[in-house]
Each structure stands twice: as C-alpha cells, then as structure tokens.
Amino acid sequence: MSAASRVPLCTNSPRGHARSRRAALLTAVAAASALALTACTSGGTSGGSGDTNFVTGNGGIATVAQGKRVAAPDLSGATIDGKQLDVADYKGKIVVINIWGSWCGPCRLEAKNFVKVSADLKDKGVQFVGINTRDGEPRPAVAFEKQYGVTYPSLYDPTGKLMLRFKKGTLNPKSIPSTLVLDREGKIAARALVALSEDNLRKMIDPVLAEK
DSSP states (O other): OOTTTTSOOOTTSHHHHHHHHHHHHHHHHHHHHHHHHHHBOSOOOOOOSSOOOEEEOGGGEEEEOGGGOOBOOOOEEEBTTSOEEEGGGGBTBEEEEEEEOTTOHHHHHHHHHHHHHHHHHGGGTEEEEEEEESOSSHHHHHHHHHHHTOOSOEEEETTOTTGGGSOTTSSOOOSBSEEEEEOTTSBEEEEEOSOOOHHHHHHHHHHHHTOO
C-alpha cells in the first residue's frame, strides 16, 4: 500500500467539507427530481369511497349527472401576473379549469390544445382558467404562457392550497395536469386526470355547453 493510500480522508479539512457539501447537494437534487416526477403524472384514477355520484368513461373522463353535482370550492387569489381573480365571478358561464406547472411535461404537450379550444369557444360562453402550482416563483409560469400563447388567466398556487379545497370523494384534482369543467351554476360537471388532446377536451366541454 502506498503512503498516499494510507492517508485518511479528513472530513474536517476544506476538501472534506467540500465533498460533504457536494454529496448533500446531490442528495437534495435527487430528492427534488423524484418529487417532481411523482407530482407530474399523465394519468390517474377517479374514485373515492362510498357514493361518489360520478362515472368514468372512455379516455379517463369522469362526469356527474346534472342533478347530482357539487359546487366548486372558493378559487380566488392572485394570478401569475399579480392581478386578482375569483372564479365565482364567471358564474353563468362554462368554466374550464386546468391545473398545470411550467415544469410538467404533459402540461406542455396539452397547452396548444387548450389555447385553440379556448379561442374557439370564447364567444360561446366558455371561460378558461389555469391554476399554476408548484412553481416556486411566477416567472417560469409567465414564460410558459408566453411560449405557448396562453391568453386566459391563471391563479398562482405554488403550494397547492387551492387544490386541497376540493372535497375528497368528489371530482377533485388528484394529479398534474388535471382539468375540471364547471357548469353555469359553478358546479363540477367533469374531470380528467390526464393530458388532454383537443378532441377529448371538446368531449368534456360540449355536453355541458349543450345543457339548458
């Protein structure tokens, strides 16, 4: 064994401290990456114990009959561009709520579909609203909307507190992305826990839009 190999690593030395810091940093990055991968999912299952009042059809879209719907919770606060928004102000319109994050791959895949459908249905009484979550600051979210041409507003919900206001056993958002459709009375009519194609997004909205 050489003399060099017999020299112990001194954790009290500057080099030892640097190695320890690097190891801790790598561990933190790995943990954060795992959390992001867990949070950003392109799928999910509906459910809840007991009588949930909703059924899940083809494409993973869950719906509730008109007479059995529950009202959406309070969804209000600051938007990613610093304005104030209350979804209740859109009562009388169909409201499409998309929960997304700038870091979420499936959210990027579906963004162009939301932009197109929102533009097509704007004059038919359909309002789109985003809920941006788990972005540590608004700037990445603002850049995301600029990149994909999103013109409808998004509430800024970095800690997910708005998502937690939905009652369990109802059509609550369980993954990112999630999409909800509220009827003209502000009640939850449909939910998807997957990234949506343009076709499937329209399939969620059209039956609610046709209601009297």
